[in-house]
Amino acid sequence: MTDTNKEFYFLEDGGEMGQLMRNRDWSKTPIGFPETWPQTLRTTISIMLNSPFPMFLFWGKKLKCFYNDAYRPSLGINGKHPSILGMSGKEAWPEIWDDIAPLLHSVTEKGESIWRENQLIPIFRNGQLEDVYWTFSYSPVKDESGNIAGVLTVCTDTTEAVNAANKLRESERRFREIADLSPVWIWITDAQVNVEYANKELLKYIGLGRSSDFTGQTWESMVHPDDIKLVYDGFGEAVRNEANFALEYRVKNASTDQFEWFKVLAVPRYEDKQLKGFIGTAMNIEQQKCFANNLKSEVEVRTRELEDSNIQLEKMNKELQSFAYISSHDLQEPLRKIQMFAEVLLDKEMDNLSKKGKDKFEKIQSAANRMQSLINDLLAYSRADTEKRIFKKIELQHIIDEVKNDLAEEFKKKNGQVTVEESCSLEVVPFQFRQLMYNLVSNSLKYSKQDVAPIITIKGEIVNELIISGLVLKQNTKYAKITITDNGIGFENQFSDKIFEVFQRLHGKQDYVGTGVGLAIVKKIVQNHNGYISATGEPNVGSVFQIFIPEIHKG
């Protein structure tokens, strides 16, 4: 066939199918040479071959098959193509003939046109019977004499679209199933916050049967009036920031008419940068809220009670201190008189006393002296609290020199020595700190072993909280750590805390004079400096006292 052969103009072009038709030896088929084909068949085939829309033609009594390139993919890779070209309909489509024959019949016999959408017509292609969905029309093609000679099928294979729609429906069904099982609310709204979908739990709470009854107004009427603004602000901000948001607000329970707390998490949804609505969840947190509120009020009550008893305690403490101070102070006067008259007696009447009398008199004198030191200690103890505290930077070495000077006689008597291994400067109330070091050094001298010269070592260093173990010190604070070590009689470690209590004495009254107040004063002074003290001992080996005082005092 050439371009000049006008007889075959209707088979020109038409892609693969056009070529197939041109190359076919039609003389061997019942349909005969194309030049004998009726005009209507020629015209219809010409239209079909050149149409980009999938078309199929059943022609003649036997309903011979013709189709175009656009239709060809619907026949798959290994299947009917190209063998069904020119074949009778019944032969070409045995698997669906029972379904389509009645349709073709009503077109050829009654001249009806037929339109079907997404109809499942399984066909044999790709080596198997495949479920294929079609949207198609069957229309009659009349020959020159006005009789229906064929059926033109214009169709599209909608399998992919139908499968996609089915998948979507299935995944939506699953989503609804899961959402309805959830104890958490799940909802989707439009941009006006009208609810498009609400799961069962939410509908039940709000007292509605269907999501479609759920409008923005319903929602608004269920939210606690005090929380409405918060809700609007929250939604508004989420839209402005195009971000998820979380809100806690109260919603009315339709069955109890009571408001309960919910934690709502939502995310705005967009399509082409246009706000389309929100997707969200909400969890009932009523119990947590109640628990937290109860706990809060319980803590408030307890804190108030504690504050009250603290105030009470402080008051009592102050009263006790002033009582201790006043009574010690007042006791000084009669004691001074006893001591003064004892002096006079000692001076003037000693010779007149018997040996027994002298003994008794000495006991009176030593008792009076003990009482004097007790009063002095008690006064020092109560003063440690009442006196004004002015902090100053001092050098540890300097304080120790002063203490050494004050105790020079005792050092000499016991042949003792004190060494400052390392000194540091620290911010303290000088006279209190001097008293503290005095008490510790004098104890080390006092509780020395009988035939061993007391050796006291003092070390001052600046440390930070990380290297102090066993003590809970403030973070980010540097401390002056002062260690006083002696080689005295030591003590059992079980008394490490007790020795700091007032009137606590571990060693015999007879052997060591004292009141049991010295270390209590030491502890109080350390506390006045926001510091810590610890003591460890080993009987017959010695004692170690460690003091931690913040390097810089902060008010």
Ligand code: ADP
């Ligand atoms: P005291 O007036 O009895 O010395 P303190 O309060 O100073 O009172 O000390 C309480 C007790 O702790 C003392 O009685 C003593 O038993 C023990 N103690 C204090 N310092 C030392 C030390 N350096 N070595 C051994 N024991 C000590």
